[in-house]
Amino acid sequence: MKDAFGAPQSLLVLGGTSEIALATARRLIALRTRTVRLAGRPSPALDAAAAELRARGADVRTVDFDALDSASHETTLGKVFAEGDIDMVLLAFGIAGDQGRDEEEPLAAVRVAQTNYTGAVSAGLVCAGALQAQGHGSLVVLSSVAGERVRRADFIYGSSKAGLDAFAQGLGDALHGTGAHVMVVRPGVVRPEPRAEAGAVRVAGATQAAGVVQGAGAVRAAARFVSAPLEASPLTTTPDAVAEAIVTGLRRRSETVWVPGSLRAVMSALRHVPRPLFRRLPI
Amino acid sequence: MSVDTVSLTGWGRTAPTAALRFRPRSYEEAAATVRGCGPRGSIARGLGRAHGDAAQNAGGSVLDMTALNRVRTIDAGTGTVVCDAGVSLHRLMEVLLPLGWFVPVTPTTRYVTVGGAIGADIHGHNQHVSGSFSRHVQELELLTAGGEIRTVRSGTSLFDATAGGLGLTGVILSATLRCHRVTSSWMSVDTERAVDLDDLLERLCAGDHRYRYSAAWIDLRARGRATGRSVLTRGEHVPRYALPARARRTPLAFRPGPLPTAPALVPEALLGGTPAALFNEVRYRGAPRYRIGELQRLAAFFHPLDGLPQWSRAHGRAGSVRYQFVVGHGREEALRRIVHRLSRRRCPSSNAVLKRFGTGDPGWLSFPVPGWTLALDLPAALPGLARFLDSLDEEVAAAGGRVCLAKDSRLRPELLAAMYPRLADFRSLRAELDPDGAFRSDLSRRLSL
Numbered sequence: 001m002k003d004a005f006g007a008p009q010s011l012l013v014l015g016g017t018s019e020i021a022l023a024t025a026r027r028l029i030a031l032r033t034r035t036v037r038l039a040g041r042p043s044p045a046l047d048a049a050a051a052e053l054r055a056r057g058a059d060v061r062t063v064d065f066d067a068l069d070s071a072s073h074e075t076t077l078g079k080v081f082a083e084g085d086i087d088m089v090l091l092a093f094g095i096a097g098d099q100g101r102d103e104e105e106p107l108a109a110v111r112v113a114q115t116n117y118t119g120a121v122s123a124g125l126v127c128a129g130a131l132q133a134q135g136h137g138s139l140v141v142l143s144s145v146a147g148e149r150v151r152r153a154d155f156i157y158g159s160s161k162a163g164l165d166a167f168a169q170g171l172g173d174a175l176h177g178t179g180a181h182v183m184v185v186r187p188g189v190v191r192p193e194p195r196a197e198a199g200a201v202r203v204a205g206a207t208q209a210a211g212v213v214q215g216a217g218a219v220r221a222a223a224r225f226v227s228a229p230l231e232a233s234p235l236t237t238t239p240d241a242v243a244e245a246i247v248t249g250l251r252r253r254s255e256t257v258w259v260p261g262s263l264r265a266v267m268s269a270l271r272h273v274p275r276p277l278f279r280r281l282p283i
Numbered sequence: 284m285s286v287d288t289v290s291l292t293g294w295g296r297t298a299p300t301a302a303l304r305f306r307p308r309s310y311e312e313a314a315a316t317v318r319g320c321g322p323r324g325s326i327a328r329g330l331g332r333a334h335g336d337a338a339q340n341a342g343g344s345v346l347d348m349t350a351l352n353r354v355r356t357i358d359a360g361t362g363t364v365v366c367d368a369g370v371s372l373h374r375l376m377e378v379l380l381p382l383g384w385f386v387p388v389t390p391t392t393r394y395v396t397v398g399g400a401i402g403a404d405i406h407g408h409n410q411h412v413s414g415s416f417s418r419h420v421q422e423l424e425l426l427t428a429g430g431e432i433r434t435v436r437s438g439t440s441l442f443d444a445t446a447g448g449l450g451l452t453g454v455i456l457s458a459t460l461r462c463h464r465v466t467s468s469w470m471s472v473d474t475e476r477a478v479d480l481d482d483l484l485e486r487l488c489a490g491d492h493r494y495r496y497s498a499a500w501i502d503l504r505a506r507g508r509a510t511g512r513s514v515l516t517r518g519e520h521v522p523r524y525a526l527p528a529r530a531r532r533t534p535l536a537f538r539p540g541p542l543p544t545a546p547a548l549v550p551e552a553l554l555g556g557t558p559a560a561l562f563n564e565v566r567y568r569g570a571p572r573y574r575i576g577e578l579q580r581l582a583a584f585f586h587p588l589d590g591l592p593q594w595s596r597a598h599g600r601a602g603s604v605r606y607q608f609v610v611g612h613g614r615e616e617a618l619r620r621i622v623h624r625l626s627r628r629r630c631p632s633s634n635a636v637l638k639r640f641g642t643g644d645p646g647w648l649s650f651p652v653p654g655w656t657l658a659l660d661l662p663a664a665l666p667g668l669a670r671f672l673d674s675l676d677e678e679v680a681a682a683g684g685r686v687c688l689a690k691d692s693r694l695r696p697e698l699l700a701a702m703y704p705r706l707a708d709f710r711s712l713r714a715e716l717d718p719d720g721a722f723r724s725d726l727s728r729r730l731s732l
Contacts, residue, residue, distance in 0.1 A: 001729035004297035004335065004604050004692035005669040009729065031669060032695070085341075085728065134323070135342030136300035136725070177290055179301030179341055252601060252664070 001087060001136065006250035007031040008087030008138070012080055014123055015093025016040035016062060019192065020142060022049055023243035024090060029058045031247070037080050039065035040093070067093045067119030068111070073126050081130040088250070089127045091120055091141045094161070102156045109156045116160035121167055128171055131180035138181045140246060141168040145186050145258070148267045151283060172255055183249050186267075187259040189236040235263060284312045291345060294595050295334040296602030297663050297692055300341035300725055304328075308350045310424075310432060310456055317454060317721060318430040320344045324723030327454040329396030330371060333403060334605040335692030336725035337449050343723060346454055348398055354378055355457065362462040363421070368398025368455040373589075376581070380537045384462040385520070385581075387419035391636075393586050398455040403689035404447030404649040408496035408518075408585070411641035415651050417446030418644050419461045426454040428721035444712050446646035449688060451713060451722050451732055466523040467534040470496075470584040473517050473575045476567070480511025480622055484615060484655070487515070487639045495519050496584075498638045502563040503625045503659060504556070510626045511619075513637065514570040518584055530578070539582035539589065545596045554599050554662055559631035566633070588634075601664035604692055606672055609640055610684035611654035617682035618655050621675055625659070628671065635659035647705035648732075650687040658690070669693065688726065696730045706732075 002008050009032050013021045016038030025036055036058045040046045046062050054060045065076050080086065097112035124139065131137035146154055147161030165184060172182030242259045249257040258264040273281070285306045292299045305325075307313035317325055323343030330349060331338060338345070351369040358364075362384045366375065372386050373393040379385060388400070388407045395405065401423060406415040413419070422436045425445060433453075435442045445452045473494070477483035483499055491497050494517035501513040523534045588594050595603060610617045625632070636658050643652040661668060676698055679686060685702035686694055700706050710732070713722075726732065 001300075001336065001341070001725050002298050003669070003694075003729065004295065004602070004663050006298070007669060132301075133342055135302055135340075136298075177301070178288075179290055179299065251669075 001085070002138070002250070003032060005031075006138070006253060007247070008033055008250070010035035010037075010085060010087050012037045012039065012063075012077075012086045012089045012127075014039045014065060014089065014091045014127075015067070017043065017045045017049055018092035018094075018142070019239040020187070020190065020242045021090050021092035022053070023239040024246050025053055025058075026056065027243045027247050028088075029053060029056045034058055035084070036060045037063050037086070039063040039076070039080070041066055067115050067123065070119060070122035073122045077123065077126045077130070081134075085134050086127075086130070086137060088138045088140060089131070090246075091124060091127070091139065093119065094142065094144075094164075095157075096154075097157050099154050099156060112156050113160045113163075116157070117163040117167070120164050124167065124171060128175055128180060128182070132175060132178045135179040137179070138183060138250060139168075139171070139175075140183045140185060140250075141165075143168060143184050143186050145188050145263055145267060148186065149271050149273075149278070152279065153283070169255075181253060181255075183246075183254055183257060185242065185246060185249070185257045185259065186263065187237050187242045188263050189233070190239060190242065191236050193238055193240060235260065235266065284308060284316070289345075291328070291331070291339045292602070293333050293335045293337065293339065293692065294331060295604055295663070295692055296595055296598070297604065298336055298339075298725070300336070300339050302340045302343055302345040304345045304347050306347045306350050310351075310426070313346060313348075313351070313426055313454055313456065314430040314432070316344060316346055317426055317428070320721060322720075324720050325454075326722060326724040327368070327398060327402070327450045329369065329399035330394050332392055332395045332399065334603075334690040336729065337403070337689055338399075339725040340723060341725055341728075348396060348454070351456065357382065357384075359384070362464060364460045364462060365457060366397055366460070367457050368396060368401075368423075370397050371395065372397070372400065376537055379462055380465070380468050380535045380581075383464060383466060383535065385465045387413060387461060387463050388416045389585050391586060392589050393582075394589060397458050397460070398450075401446055401455055401458060402448060402450045404644060404646045404651075405689070406640075406651050408498045408638065410651055411491055411497065411639055412495050413463075414642060415447075415644045415646070415649060417442075417646055417649070420446070421459040421461060423458040424456040425452065426456055428453065428717035428719065432456065440708075440712065441716075443645045444647050444709055446644065447649035447688075448646070448709065449648065449726060449732070450724065451727050452716060453722060465520045465535075467521050467526055467530070468537050468581050469521040469526060469530055469534070470518040470579045470581060471521045471525070472577045472579050472584060474571050474577065475515050475573045476570055477511075477513045477515055479509060480513075480619060483511060483513045483515065483637065487637075490517070491639050493517075498636050500566070501622070501635045501637045501657070502567050503622070503630060503632050503635045504560045504563045505567075506626050506629075511622050512567060514567060516584075518579070521578065527578070537581060539580070539586070544592045545594050547596060549597050549599055554597070554631060556629050556631045559633045560629075562633045598660065598662045599664060601662065603660050604663050604668065604672070605658065605660050605690040606675070607650075607656060607658035607687040607690050608675070608679040608684050609650065609652055609654050609656040609687075610679060610682045611652060614654065614682040614684065617678055617684070618657065621657070621678055624675070630659070630661055630665065632659045632661055647709045648688060648703055650685065650689070652685070654684065658687075688730075691726070691730075694730060699730055699732075
């Protein structure tokens with residue numbers, strides 16, 4: 001059961017190798033979480049993640065789960081829920097894809113869409129049904145700011161996240177009053193922690209421009225802003241910051257969480273930029 | 284019997300969960316509900332005044348007992364009352380006071396049911412004299428897991444497990460209570476101010492035995508030398524002959540009038556530390572340094588907050604957490620440390636109460652043990668509160684104390700066994716009586732009771 005501050009005792013992570021998910025699990029284990037189930041495709045990374053969380057004192061097990069195999073979700077996840085209540089499900093799987101290659105190879109693009117959207121729809125519905133039956137619990141869906149206004153630069157990934165985001169919002173409304181709660185988390189660009197090995201900037205979302213942009217001068221200003229190193233941008237975030245926002249969101253029973261919080265204002269402005277102008281924005 | 288799906292919380296309005304709510308109007312309906320409750324079990328609920336999740340059952344059944352509300356018999360000579368579990372203490376007061384009797388124990392709200400009072404083994408301002416509620420229960424009828432009704436007499440192990448057992452041994456259907464004789468519905472109240480915590484403890488030790496009711500409101504915002512400054516109020520029932528002529532005309536009148544309901548949304552600005560500090564300052568300065576024999580009505584003395592229905596809304600949208608612990612006599616150092624930590628943290632708390640407990644009761648999960656208890660409400664939205672309260676728990680456990688389960692919504696399960704030494708007995712009795720887990724609540728799941 002969750003306590004008065006929304007800290008869960010049991011956690012199911014879908015996409016058990018996700019940096020954000022693991023950062024969240026670490027924080028939750030420091031609070032109340034004692035049972036963690038890491039669902040993902042069997043891999044050394046998944047086992048390593050499980051071992052690391054186990055060392056922090058939780059009872060951790062891995063679950064063989066493939067987002068692309070929608071037909072198996074009901075059996076796989078049903079087994080996890082049959083073992084005992086799950087207070088929180090963190091839907092964290094997703095792939096960023098490679099926009100350039102995906103445009104050339106439609107099948108690769110479909111794979112992005114199937115993982116990020118179709119897979120999440122089936123897994124999300126299975127989990128929602130189980131949470132509703134147990135009368136409590138949170139489904140935390142990792143969406144992305146990239147889905148809020150889809151850009152030329154990553155519209156395949158962005159559109160899949162847009163679909164996921166809309167799905168999660170609707171699911172949240174459907175579950176309202178059933179005891180289950182859906183929280184949509186929209187992080188900006190997530191860069192790894194400084195201590196992590198250099199390289200591989202994982203793009204969960206990718207918008208760094210700010211404010212209502214008017215005219216070419218502002219466009220140039222935005223371009224300068226964007227071309228600044230990632231570390232300097234105030235709209236990037238880290239897995240730890242996302243994890244902290246998730247824990248706070250659970251405490252407040254929030255329905256939407258932006259990380260960093262200032263993205264809410266930025267995106268509400270960017271959402272209304274006319275398309276001819278939006279196309280020209282170097283974002 | 285009406286059935287609906289509802290989202291329920293405790294009085295603190297945190298951690299809502301959904302359950303099927305049944306409202307049985309007879310013992311048979313209650314038994315049928317328990318027999319057919321399914322794998323997620325059932326739990327009895329009264330008027331929902333438990334602060335945490337004791338009367339919630341996510342995905343299961345919740346028996347709303349308030350329709351079982353008959354006072355069956357009253358023996359006006361001996362003050363023995365037989366009533367259904369869904370009768371509220373408010374109703375009992377209305378019925379009993381004209382006959383010259385008063386409920387043996389009342390908490391700071393009279394809107395609790397008799398079943399809830401036994402299940403939480405509630406205590407009141409007279410704990411140091413009268414113990415907690417179940418000490419005054421002679422016997423009760425308990426609906427057990429198989430759907431059978433058992434009569435449980437005081438002194439048996441099932442009674443001790445049920446008193447304070449948070450409804451996990453079964454559904455209490457009725458109880459036989461012994462009441463307290465009074466000759467008027469007025470209280471004579473003595474008030475004094477204590478300048479700091481040591482002064483307060485001294486005054487409580489020196490004078491408590493002379494009063495039936497005693498508790499102190501403590502200002503947790505005061506810091507430095509004033510840490511723990513308090514207003515100590517102690518009272519007695521006034522005998523009829525001591526009433527002024529005007530009050531003597533209707534000595535047993537009991538007509539508390541409620542004020543309007545608290546608004547659904549209270550501005551967050553009213554909930555912060557500054558308003559709490561201001562309130563505390565006014566409350567402390569406004570109290571007399573020393574006054575004896577002030578006449579107060581029962582409701583004003585015992586239940587000042589009942590005048591404002593839904594007052595728990597005043598803690599804002601995120602709800603509140605009530606924290607109550609007790610540490611034994613001789614552990615004043617721990618109490619002092621905790622009070623200092625609370626006041627250094629400047630928590631916006633304006634209804635903290637400190638009381639000296641007398642002998643505890645035999646209930647296995649009953650809260651009171653001889654010592655000092657401090658209870659306070661905190662807004663759940665306070666940043667860092669979870670970890671802060673966890674560290675207080677550790678301090679309480681290290682001092683051999685315990686926190687109150689009926690008010691809890693956040694205790695770390697690992698500390699429970701240290702706080703309640705009879706927990707193993709409770710668990711084994713439950714395993715024997717209710718092997719399939721017909722009685723479960725969110726609290727029992729959270730703490731693996």
